[in-house]
Each structure stands twice: as C-alpha cells, then as structure tokens.
Amino acid sequence: MSVDVPHRGLVLVVEDEPAIADLVRLYLTRDGFGVHVERDGTAGLAAARRLRPVVCVLDIALPGLAGTEVCRQLREAGDWTPVIFLTARDDEVDRVVGLELGADDYVTKPFSPRELVARVRALLRRAAGPPGGDDRPRIVGAVSLDPTRRTVLADGVPVHLTSTEFDLLAHLMARPGRVFTREELLAAVWGYAAHSGTRTVDVHVAQVRAKLGGAGVIRTHRGVGYSADA
Structure with a gap:
C-alpha cells in the first residue's frame, strides 16, 4: 500500500478489519499523520522494521502473527516505537499481558477514532520531552x-x-x-x-x-x- 507523506509522522496501522482500518486511517490523516496499513501480523512486523513509524497501532487478533507477538519481536530487537493495542476484548488478563510485552497503551473495540487519535498525539507529545x-x-x-x-x-x-x-x-x-x-x-x-x-x-x-x-x-x-x- 502507498505511504502518505506526513507532517506529524507516519503511523503504522495493522488491522485485518477493512472498515476499522479505513476509519482509523481517515481520522489520523485528517490530523496530519501519514498512515500505512497492513492486514496481517507478518506484514505488519516487516513494515514496522522497514518504515520506522512514529507509532504502531496493532490489533491483537491478527492473521499470521498476533499483535502481541509483533510487539514482542519488536521489543526483543530493541525497537521501542510506541505501541497501542486494539482488541475486541476488555479482559484484564489480555490488558496485563499486552502491557507486560511492552505496549504503551490499550484501546478496546468499539472505540472512538477521535480518542485513538488523541492517544497517538499524547504518546508523541510525551516522547518530545517534558x-x-x-x-x-x-x-x-x-x-x-x-x-x-x-x-x-x-x-x-x-x-x-x-x-x-x-x-x-x-x-x-x-x-x-x-x-x-x-x-x-x-x-x-x-x-x-x-x-x-x-x-x-x-x-x-x-x-x-x-x-x-x-x-x-x-x-x-x-x-x-x-x-x-x-
């Protein structure tokens, strides 16, 4: 998929549900972010390594590699790009496991795309310094x-x-x-x-x-x- 040229930075979205991926892309693009979308975990991991996004938005339940496994492999390779997990479950065990793997945030479906954009911006604002x-x-x-x-x-x-x-x-x-x-x-x-x-x-x-x-x-x-x- 093509990669937009952003002024806020490139966000990698790995989501296998086209309607959700398109909605997230729309709201992030409106806010000035470039967006690259992948539909499965294996392609998402390769894109994260190749594109060096400012934030990764990962669905947990992905074909190929689960989002948690994508995050784990990035962290093991020393890649500390901020990660926000998306999931259809609001189970505390899933939440804890995701955070322990090195995720920075966690959003449960259904979610407000505006809130997701706000969380992406908050991560980048904090990363910019106090x-x-x-x-x-x-x-x-x-x-x-x-x-x-x-x-x-x-x-x-x-x-x-x-x-x-x-x-x-x-x-x-x-x-x-x-x-x-x-x-x-x-x-x-x-x-x-x-x-x-x-x-x-x-x-x-x-x-x-x-x-x-x-x-x-x-x-x-x-x-x-x-x-x-x-």
Whole structure:
C-alpha cells in the first residue's frame, strides 16, 4: 500500500478489519499523520522494521502473527516505537499481558477514532520531552534520568523503557518523596484517567521495577499510590 507523506509522522496501522482500518486511517490523516496499513501480523512486523513509524497501532487478533507477538519481536530487537493495542476484548488478563510485552497503551473495540487519535498525539507529545522546559536531569538513589535525551541509567547501566514507562518514572522522579495516587498518575502520564483502570498503573510500575533491578527507587504506599525515593 502507498505511504502518505506526513507532517506529524507516519503511523503504522495493522488491522485485518477493512472498515476499522479505513476509519482509523481517515481520522489520523485528517490530523496530519501519514498512515500505512497492513492486514496481517507478518506484514505488519516487516513494515514496522522497514518504515520506522512514529507509532504502531496493532490489533491483537491478527492473521499470521498476533499483535502481541509483533510487539514482542519488536521489543526483543530493541525497537521501542510506541505501541497501542486494539482488541475486541476488555479482559484484564489480555490488558496485563499486552502491557507486560511492552505496549504503551490499550484501546478496546468499539472505540472512538477521535480518542485513538488523541492517544497517538499524547504518546508523541510525551516522547518530545517534558512540558514547560523542565529538562533538568533527575537523580534518585542509583537511578539517573535525562528528560531531554530520554535516557535512564541504573547503577550506571542503560535501561530501556517504553515511552509510557519512561514518562511514569520521570513523573515520579520529578518530585522525590512525593506520594502520587494511581488516579493522579493516570491523569498526569496517560492523560485520560476516566478511560483507564488503576491496574494499568500497577502493571507499568511492576515493569519499570523489573527493568531497574536492584536500583529500583519506586516505593509502594499501600492503599495510596507510589513515590520515588532513594
């Protein structure tokens, strides 16, 4: 399929239902994105590697390779392009599995195409850096974070985080010791608390902790939320 020349960047949409793919393409194109559509997971994985999109929108139930497998293979190859999953199921197990594979977001069908576009824009806005020019490096314990370069070191070793995982850690480290509720983190990091469950925060925190290893700085405050402490 042809690739549009975008001014916001190219979004790869991997969706086997033509009506949904066409609707997503229409709304993303209207918002200034280029869009490339593939109908199966194998072709989608090849397109992601070839085209280097700014965001991948992956249906989970795809012919060839499942969307979760596409995401897994990208992450294993060191490709941390933001990924948004589409699925017909609102099952918490599916949601958790998707996030643990390195997805940044998750949308359940039927969904508002305007909301999907807003989520794509939110991912790219966060990836561009912190608002208000707060680009000062942050150090908490053995973890250092550079908002400008979007890099994290734990005990001097680089840590590879998804876009959302990075934003979550950056938000916590911006105010060390301050306890954020799950609802506050959803609003600040994801930007649409009303449409997300607090389980999303818990899964992302668990993933960040696992990647930081022994240098973990995220503390759980039972019944309240999380903080970053040395």
